[in-house]
Amino acid sequence: MSSVVNKIFAAAVVAAAALIGGQVAPAEAQEVTLRIHHFLPPPAPVPKNFITPWAEKVAAESGGRIKVEIYPTMQLGGKPPALYDQARDGVVDIIWTLPGYTPGRFPGTEAFELPFMPASAEATSQAAWKFYEKYLTAEFADVHVIAVHVHGPGLLHVKGKGVEKLEDMQGLKLRGPTRQANALISALGATPIGMPVPAMPEALAKGVIDGTAIPWEVTAPLKVAELVDSHTNFSGSRGLYTSFFVFAMNKAKYESLPADLKAVIDANSGIETSKWVGRVMDEGDAPGIAIAEKSGNKMILLDEAEVARWKAVAAPLVDTWIAEMNAKGYDGAAMVADAKALIAEYAGAE
Numbered sequence: 001m002s003s004v005v006n007k008i009f010a011a012a013v014v015a016a017a018a019l020i021g022g023q024v025a026p027a028e029a030q031e032v033t034l035r036i037h038h039f040l041p042p043p044a045p046v047p048k049n050f051i052t053p054w055a056e057k058v059a060a061e062s063g064g065r066i067k068v069e070i071y072p073t074m075q076l077g078g079k080p081p082a083l084y085d086q087a088r089d090g091v092v093d094i095i096w097t098l099p100g101y102t103p104g105r106f107p108g109t110e111a112f113e114l115p116f117m118p119a120s121a122e123a124t125s126q127a128a129w130k131f132y133e134k135y136l137t138a139e140f141a142d143v144h145v146i147a148v149h150v151h152g153p154g155l156l157h158v159k160g161k162g163v164e165k166l167e168d169m170q171g172l173k174l175r176g177p178t179r180q181a182n183a184l185i186s187a188l189g190a191t192p193i194g195m196p197v198p199a200m201p202e203a204l205a206k207g208v209i210d211g212t213a214i215p216w217e218v219t220a221p222l223k224v225a226e227l228v229d230s231h232t233n234f235s236g237s238r239g240l241y242t243s244f245f246v247f248a249m250n251k252a253k254y255e256s257l258p259a260d261l262k263a264v265i266d267a268n269s270g271i272e273t274s275k276w277v278g279r280v281m282d283e284g285d286a287p288g289i290a291i292a293e294k295s296g297n298k299m300i301l302l303d304e305a306e307v308a309r310w311k312a313v314a315a316p317l318v319d320t321w322i323a324e325m326n327a328k329g330y331d332g333a334a335m336v337a338d339a340k341a342l343i344a345e346y347a348g349a350e
Helices: 001-021 045-061 080-089 109-113 121-136 181-189 197-205 253-256 261-269 271-294 304-327 332-347
Strands: 032-037 065-071 094-097 143-149 155-158 172-176 192-195 210-215 231-236 244-250 298-302
Touching: 001 121, 032 045, 045 065, 045 143, 045 261, 045 271, 065 261, 080 094, 080 143, 080 244, 094 304, 109 121, 109 181, 109 244, 109 304, 109 332, 121 143, 121 332, 143 253, 143 271, 172 181, 172 197, 181 192, 197 210, 210 298, 244 253, 244 271, 271 298
Parallel strands: 032 065, 032 094, 172 192, 172 210, 231 298
Antiparallel strands: 094 244, 143 244, 155 210, 155 231
């Protein structure tokens, strides 16, 4: 019996010595693995030049205690519209997605998706973060938002002779990404077909749609230039449309982190992170343009007089959105005015 007592005593001495010597890891030294889920292939600009570098930066700044696993192209299951709920419910830890994939659920984000609203993605994404802080925290209260951003000014990529004037929109079936983009496509005379961007190449190849509204940056990884004949862009300082994105974390996962690891996430969140991913979007446009030009596709730039015609047709959509927001208890006119002012503020710094 004495040998058992001696062993217990010896074990207690060793444990005490370890505590005194600081050999037992404190709570702050815990490690955590974060799983990021998104819908694009790894070579696309945002996965390659934002999500992966962000993950590497967080890992490095945590001393390797935050480990990040990235799952592209919906590898963990579901369709792109399910991503937000996957983060909310803790199915995954972090997601990157478009709130517009679930129309009407995040109405405040649509202020940035209204016609002819966006400047560059870098400028508009900084404005979007400030707008989020003022107006959208309640809409995203069930996740921990790391960044919000937009893509570069969207344009039209169409089969056949292309869109050289407003009348050319008649009869076209065009893919749109969000409720507001689809409303714009309809107002301009075409038929909108809503679908997440990964479904678009097959729809083009099979003739389900005649064209698509997307920014240049995603045309390269999805080989859009091979599937259309023309690309229509717009003169002026504002693009036809943009889409609002969110990079967000499961709230319980964030809150479970020790203070020093929360600080690492916080240091890689907010307006500078939003600016970073916006810049990635802008820089991602160049390869898409180069591929389209090399393919011999028709590059169309509508002049300011023609763009003015499009703006006149699109203008009532803004009034409709303001009325819808007012009915939800928002001040729609103030939101539009603030969005425009914020974009102008950051675009002016370019």
